[in-house]
Amino acid sequence: MRALVVYESMFGNTERVARTVADELSRSMEVDLREVSQAQAAIHDLADMVDLIVVGGPTHAFSLSRPSTREEALGRGATQGSAEVGVREWLEALPCGPHSESLATFDTRVTKVRHLPGSAAKKAERISRSHGYPRALSRESFYVADVNGPLLPGELDRAREWGRDLALRVADLAEGRRQSQAT
Ligand SMILES: Cc1cc2nc3c(=O)[nH]c(=O)nc-3n(C[C@H](O)[C@H](O)[C@H](O)COP(=O)(O)O)c2cc1C
Numbered sequence: 001m002r003a004l005v006v007y008e009s010m011f012g013n014t015e016r017v018a019r020t021v022a023d024e025l026s027r028s029m030e031v032d033l034r035e036v037s038q039a040q041a042a043i044h045d046l047a048d049m050v051d052l053i054v055v056g057g058p059t060h061a062f063s064l065s066r067p068s069t070r071e072e073a074l075g076r077g078a079t080q081g082s083a084e085v086g087v088r089e090w091l092e093a094l095p096c097g098p099h100s101e102s103l104a105t106f107d108t109r110v111t112k113v114r115h116l117p118g119s120a121a122k123k124a125e126r127i128s129r130s131h132g133y134p135r136a137l138s139r140e141s142f143y144v145a146d147v148n149g150p151l152l153p154g155e156l157d158r159a160r161e162w163g164r165d166l167a168l169r170v171a172d173l174a175e176g177r178r179q180s181q182a183t
Pocket residue numbers: 008009010011012013014015057058059060061062063069070072073076108109110111113114144146147148149
């Protein structure tokens with residue numbers, strides 16, 4: 001089984017979550033972890049050959065980032081990422097389906113506005129569904145203390161649990177497909 005984990009991160013927090021999730025998935029699957037600007041080729045090389053795609057990014061303005069919000073992040077001291085390429089652009093470039101592989105989305109967001117609706121993970125799911133992906137297997141938010149982080153205590157443990165749960169669900173789905181083909 002194979003997974004592709006694609007992330008966008010400007011202050012490093014989403015990257016830490018993505019690495020933790022990828023590490024947990026790699027206990028039972030072959031995992032390709034890519035920063036979004038390095039993931040363009042993966043759209044065509046891998047997208048239809050993996051069992052699971054995990055996409056994560058920071059919530060900006062209640063949604064996935066845009067060039068303008070990434071520009072703002074750079075102005076606020078972000079040390080990685082770029083204004084040009086983000087998860088929104090990556091998802092919008094995906095070929096239209098139907099696609100059969102499972103997909104899961106996550107984001108990081110600031111804890112003090114956690115009651116407000118709208119998140120990068122929700123928007124990522126919406127774009128992927130419009131490209132023919134099934135409903136997300138799971139969608140999760142991980143919380144940071146402020147715009148530049150850090151992640152709240154316990155969030156990387158939660159990311160590890162989330163990765164473990166995803167791996168189990170993908171294995172269950174594969175087993176279900178195998179059994180229905182056998183009958
Ligand atoms: C321009 C901008 C807009 C943001 N808007 C939101 C928001 O609407 N809701 C929220 O919870 N966090 C918001 N944040 C905080 C980000 O979610 C936070 O910077 C991110 O989780 C850090 O992840 P990273 O280290 O991977 O970049 C915003 C940050 C920036 C720079």
